[in-house]
Amino acid sequence: MSLVVDKLSHRYGAVQAVQDASFTAAAGQITCVMGRNGVGKTTLLRSLMGQLKATGSVRLHDTEIGGLPAHRRAKLGLALVPQGREIFPKLTVEENLLVGLAARSDGQRSVPEVAYETFPILRDFRRRMGGDLSGGQQQQLAIARAMVGDPKALLLDEPTEGIQPNIIQEIGRVLRRLAGQGLAIVLVEQYLDFVREIGDRFAIMERGQIVAAGATSELSQEIVQKHLNV
Ligand SMILES: Nc1ncnc2c1ncn2[C@@H]1O[C@H](COP(=O)(O)OP(=O)(O)O)[C@@H](O)[C@H]1O
Ligand SMILES: [Mg+2]
Helix, strand or coil, X not given: CCEEEEEEEEEECCEEEEEEEEEEECCCCEEEEECCCCCCHXXXXXXXXXXXXXXXXXXXXXXXXXXXXXXXXXXXCEXXXXXXXXXXXXXXXXXXXXXXXXXXXXXXXXXXXXXXXXXXXXXXXCCCEHHHCCXXXXXXXXXXXXXXXXXXXXXXXCCCCCCCHHHHHHHXXXXXXXXXXXXXXXXXXXXXXXXXXXXXXXXXXXXXXXEEEEXXXXXXXXXXXXXXXX
């Protein structure tokens, strides 16, 4: 299912954090949102998820979801892997994954095998506390928890932040595979090599607005130097 965003805006009091952001994240593609710290990337994703109240339109496979609360968007197939992962440190890995079931409508009560097949380390560690995992393992857990809800569109906020290279590679393979299954993926990412490696499209934000967009193959050095810190 594609995600079509039209003139999305959010302000925190006097701070216009996102202004008139429009883009399409096509089904089967990884659309990368880039930009320096503080330009509005997290606000954009949290507005798409419905965790922040925004103006403008968000359509998921032709259904307008822009006015719906987050739990309704989740039921319709939208999932967010938040910045900083936000796993529950005092719950076990399995309990963290069970939380993801809330987004489903099919009555599934146990962790679907796909979560453990995707990241086998989570099966080995399923009785461990979330807080006892490494940062990379927690990120895998956060992604698996989103997948447990069987989403059609997946939003990820800087999943490679502070994570070791081998786990970044594993996450990249998983995201490519999910895109191959038809998911629309919106990836907020500052790590340029990762974007070039796994992204299909990019959109660059500056002060709340999307100022450049295109295919990642067109992500020139000029664009990078102008809008990103490298
Ligand atoms: N809860 C908040 N209240 C007020 N301003 C905020 C809040 N969260 C973020 N901001 C501001 O909104 C802007 C965008 O922040 P954010 O979306 O977190 O950017 P990014 O994810 O690109 O680093 C920044 O200027 C930030 O200081
Ligand atoms: Mg952020």
